[in-house]
Amino acid sequence: xxxxxxxxxxxxxxxxxxxxxxxxxxxxxxxxxxxxxxxxxxxxxxxxxxxxxxxxxxxxxxxxxxxxxxxxxxxxxxxxxxxxxxxxxxxxxxxxxxxxxxxxxxxxxxxxxxxxxxxxxxxxxxxxxxxxxxxxxxxxxxxxxxxxxxxxxxxxxxxxxxxxxxxxxxxxxxxxxxxxxxxxxxxxxxxxxxxxxx
Ligand SMILES: C[S@@+](CC[C@H](N)C(=O)[O-])C[C@H]1O[C@@H](n2cnc3c(N)ncnc32)[C@H](O)[C@@H]1O
Numbered sequence: 001x002x003x004x005x006x007x008x009x010x011x012x013x014x015x016x017x018x019x020x021x022x023x024x025x026x027x028x029x030x031x032x033x034x035x036x037x038x039x040x041x042x043x044x045x046x047x048x049x050x051x052x053x054x055x056x057x058x059x060x061x062x063x064x065x066x067x068x069x070x071x072x073x074x075x076x077x078x079x080x081x082x083x084x085x086x087x088x089x090x091x092x093x094x095x096x097x098x099x100x101x102x103x104x105x106x107x108x109x110x111x112x113x114x115x116x117x118x119x120x121x122x123x124x125x126x127x128x129x130x131x132x133x134x135x136x137x138x139x140x141x142x143x144x145x146x147x148x149x150x151x152x153x154x155x156x157x158x159x160x161x162x163x164x165x166x167x168x169x170x171x172x173x174x175x176x177x178x179x180x181x182x183x184x185x186x187x188x189x190x191x192x193x194x195x196x197x198x
Pocket of ligand 1: 003005015016017044045046048065067068071073089090091092108109110113114174
């Protein structure tokens with residue numbers, strides 16, 4: 001099992017690019033408010049918070065959650081843009097959702113970081129935390145590999161059919177596309193999807 005806090009402490013963070021995810025920037029330049037809704041947007045596995053700050057810059061009230069205390073410490077070092085906040089917590093745990101509701105969840109490199117056996121928990125957490133009509137907006141990592149094959153991760157990739165299946169119990173996929181912008185090395189591997197909670 002990955003010790004995320006330790007990885008931050010020793011600087012073993014190859015995912016840390018020092019900037020928000022290019023597909024998010026692309027999306028924020030294009031989408032209308034209705035995708036994000038009028039409530040708060042949650043960023044699970046927010047790391048040092050670049051995506052949270054990009055959302056805040058776009059005028060969206062964003063909350064970042066991360067399992068690793070060290071990630072949250074790093075996120076909090078950055079000057080506040082507006083009323084974005086960070087919380088240390090486990091997105092997969094029921095307790096985390098207690099008393100919380102969001103109009104959107106922005107997924108980027110959290111779904112691929114968790115053990116694939118816990119993906120059902122991930123989908124359930126999204127459902128628990130989103131208001132009805134809320135959106136799970138995610139950039140996911142795809143693979144041509146048979147999802148049944150054991151992967152050496154994290155990151156753990158997925159397929160469109162697996163994602164649709166995971167979320168089908170609570171969500172309808174309303175949009176999907178391949179982002180034009182990606183970090184170097186990720187081009188062509190990312191897929192953006194918007195799932196609406198019923
Ligand atoms: C690959 S990193 C990506 C971090 C950030 N999204 C980025 O792109 O810089 C995965 C992050 O998910 C966090 N994480 C893993 N499992 C989690 C969980 N159950 N709840 C909240 N955060 C989690 C890790 O601590 C880590 O910061």
